[in-house]
Amino acid sequence: MPLDWDLVWSSFGPLVTGAVTGTIPLTLASFALGLLLALLVALLRLSRNRIFSGVARFYVSVIRGTPLLVQLFVIFYGLPNLGVKLDPWPSAIIAFSLNVGGYAAEIIRAAILSVPKGQWEAGHTIGMSGAQTLFRIILPQAARVSVPPLSNTFISLVKDTSLASLILVTELFRNAQQIAAFSQEFMVLYLQAALVYWVICLALSSGQSVLEKRLDRYVAH
Amino acid sequence: MSPTDASGSRPGVHGPDGRHGVPVLSARGLTKSFGTNQVLRGIDVDVRRGQVLALIGPSGSGKTTVLRSLNGLETPDAGTLTIAGTGEGSPLAEALEIDFGGKVGKRERAALRDRSAMVFQHYNLFPHMTVVQNVIEGPVQVQKRPRSEAVADAERLLERVGLADKRNAYPFELSGGQQQRVGIIRALALKPQLLLFDEPTSALDPELVGEVLGVIKELAEEGWTMVIVTHELAFARQVADEVIFMDGGVVVERGPAAEILRAPRQERTRQFVKRLQHDV
Numbered sequence: 001m002p003l004d005w006d007l008v009w010s011s012f013g014p015l016v017t018g019a020v021t022g023t024i025p026l027t028l029a030s031f032a033l034g035l036l037l038a039l040l041v042a043l044l045r046l047s048r049n050r051i052f053s054g055v056a057r058f059y060v061s062v063i064r065g066t067p068l069l070v071q072l073f074v075i076f077y078g079l080p081n082l083g084v085k086l087d088p089w090p091s092a093i094i095a096f097s098l099n100v101g102g103y104a105a106e107i108i109r110a111a112i113l114s115v116p117k118g119q120w121e122a123g124h125t126i127g128m129s130g131a132q133t134l135f136r137i138i139l140p141q142a143a144r145v146s147v148p149p150l151s152n153t154f155i156s157l158v159k160d161t162s163l164a165s166l167i168l169v170t171e172l173f174r175n176a177q178q179i180a181a182f183s184q185e186f187m188v189l190y191l192q193a194a195l196v197y198w199v200i201c202l203a204l205s206s207g208q209s210v211l212e213k214r215l216d217r218y219v220a221h
Numbered sequence: 222m223s224p225t226d227a228s229g230s231r232p233g234v235h236g237p238d239g240r241h242g243v244p245v246l247s248a249r250g251l252t253k254s255f256g257t258n259q260v261l262r263g264i265d266v267d268v269r270r271g272q273v274l275a276l277i278g279p280s281g282s283g284k285t286t287v288l289r290s291l292n293g294l295e296t297p298d299a300g301t302l303t304i305a306g307t308g309e310g311s312p313l314a315e316a317l318e319i320d321f322g323g324k325v326g327k328r329e330r331a332a333l334r335d336r337s338a339m340v341f342q343h344y345n346l347f348p349h350m351t352v353v354q355n356v357i358e359g360p361v362q363v364q365k366r367p368r369s370e371a372v373a374d375a376e377r378l379l380e381r382v383g384l385a386d387k388r389n390a391y392p393f394e395l396s397g398g399q400q401q402r403v404g405i406i407r408a409l410a411l412k413p414q415l416l417l418f419d420e421p422t423s424a425l426d427p428e429l430v431g432e433v434l435g436v437i438k439e440l441a442e443e444g445w446t447m448v449i450v451t452h453e454l455a456f457a458r459q460v461a462d463e464v465i466f467m468d469g470g471v472v473v474e475r476g477p478a479a480e481i482l483r484a485p486r487q488e489r490t491r492q493f494v495k496r497l498q499h500d501v
Contacts, residue, residue, distance in 0.1 A: 116345075118341060118343055118345040119345060119347070121294055121339075121341070121345060122341065122345035122346070122347065124292075124293070124294065124330075124334060125292055125294070125334060125338055125339040125341075125408070126334075126338065126358060126359030126363060126407065126408075126411060127331070127334045127335060127359055127363035127364070127411065128359075128362065128363055129327075129331070130327075132362060132363070136358070136362060137347055140349045141348065141349055144349070217391070218348050218349050218350075218391040218392075218393065219348065219393055220393040
């Protein structure tokens with residue numbers, strides 16, 4: 001079967017455009033919001049207040065115990081039955097943020113717990129409040145520990161955003177599907193889409209190494 | 222590093238200002254239980270300005286809990302604590318009185334921390350900050366002093382303990398003795414009324430103990446008010462004015478250091494001192 005090189009070259013344009021205007025901004029927005037949510041949930045989970053920690057535990061359990069695709073469909077196709085009609089983009093960002101929030105909360109919680117108790121005491125003895133100690137002493141150290149697992153979450157998210165094609169968000173995979181349907185070159189288009197995802201993730205992995213090196217500057221090797 | 226020059230912003234806090242010997246701290250009837258284990262059974266502690274008090278006793282005697290209570294790291298179940306005011310014109314002019322039997326919250330613990338600073342057994346330096354950042358963190362972030370002034374102070378303190386060249390090193394690059402010296406000046410930089418030491422040399426290799434004890438001894442000579450929990454009896458005899466021997470959550474014996482360590486009156490103290498005899 002001769003390969004239609006013209007199709008291959010002309011498809012890269014729409015695929016890369018889908019990545020730049022769809023996949024990448026969707027990933028960045030969802031990850032940023034998801035991390036903020038995760039920090040909040042981690043702190044609630046660590047709180048001595050049983051109601052707070054119970055709510056956080058329940059949230060994490062629901063997010064981790066249900067498929068991302070189902071979460072996405074509940075928000076985009078389900079909520080309109082309750083009178084809440086959201087566009088594809090906001091639906092996707094909400095679903096992905098909630099999902100990242102659940103997974104990253106556990107990572108951040110474990111990272112906070114990995115910082116020795118003596119660091120809290122040292123913060124207190126120089127007169128810091130709990131919040132000051134958390135933000136200036138504990139979280140910077142927790143950040144170092146959580147970079148590798150959070151990078152996993154981030155890289156998974158890049159690939160998971162392909163599910164947004166199913167709620168009509170124009171992104172990399174949806175563009176691939178449309179060209180494939182039109183040209184009937186499924187193998188070529190889906191392999192091309194895979195290639196673009198892979199390149200994005202390779203770039204992220206090398207970003208991760210740089211970040212890890214930077215954060216490792218204060219530990220013995 | 223002398224209390225008089227380092228504490229310019231808090232006149233009359235320490236040192237030879239004619240108030241030497243005035244009571245600074247007075248704790249009465251401190252009790253504390255962890256679960257069913259009663260670790261403090263009614264402890265009284267008095268410290269006068271410029272005095273060095275050593276708390277000694279076997280592990281589990283409650284001495285560290287007493288020390289941590291003075292810094293708000295533990296909250297006794299009952300008892301009272303009074304820390305004298307520092308005189309007019311200072312932010313801590315008023316005396317601080319805490320009744321642990323009543324409600325003790327964040328505000329009380331914060332007030333305690335404004336007046337004392339702890340040097341920890343395991344140093345607890347901030348590993349993600351350089352030496353100088355460790356020292357200025359409290360002055361800049363908590364006391365809101367100008368950064369340039371805090372850095373200048375920190376550099377002077379570092380020079381005094383022989384670590385000027387380690388200014389930009391991270392804690393992991395330092396020996397234990399060097400880390401503890403940074404721990405001490407991190408506390409000093411806060412210009413506290415009271416310096417608290419929790420077994421400051423017991424995590425150190427034997428050959429590094431001397432350099433840390435040397436610094437503490439200098440501070441004692443300069444007139445800082447200090448409470449030290451220690452196992453180093455020889456050191457306690459050299460620097461402490463008074464010694465409290467605790468066992469089982471009570472004060473067994475207290476008095477001038479030379480007396481308690483050379484000729485203890487109580488049998489329990491005698492046994493303890495004898496067991497650590499090779500130290501003395």
